[in-house]
Amino acid sequence: MTDKTELDRDTLLPLFGTGWKMADGKDALDKTFLFKDFKQAFAFMTQVAEDAEALNHHPEWSNVYRTVKVRLTTHDAGGLTGLDVDLARRMDKAAGY
Numbered sequence: 001m002t003d004k005t006e007l008d009r010d011t012l013l014p015l016f017g018t019g020w021k022m023a024d025g026k027d028a029l030d031k032t033f034l035f036k037d038f039k040q041a042f043a044f045m046t047q048v049a050e051d052a053e054a055l056n057h058h059p060e061w062s063n064v065y066r067t068v069k070v071r072l073t074t075h076d077a078g079g080l081t082g083l084d085v086d087l088a089r090r091m092d093k094a095a096g097y
């Protein structure tokens, strides 16, 4: 599921349910994760770093204390692909959704 054309509403709907939003003219998925404290936020980032390496697909993200802001897009494709959906799911799992 790496073709941009395969991303339909049914694929994205479960992610909207966990707080992901379309951004950047629908070329990206954004979500803000809020954790109990910095330690939990950083543990999440450490787990997701492993997932990103496994997928060879990497988030744009920033961390301030217990907040992690994420943007997912596929630079190679110039928009959203199945890789972004896969990484979003892994992030939700790592955050305990």
Ligand SMILES: C[C@H](O)[C@H](O)[C@H]1CNC2=NC(N)=NC(=O)C2=N1
Binding pocket: 056, 057, 058, 059, 060, 072, 073, 074, 075, 076, 077
């Ligand atoms: C060469 C390598 O496959 C590419 O640079 C990968 C790595 N990680 C990536 N991550 C994201 N988010 N988009 C990409 O296009 C991308 N490309």
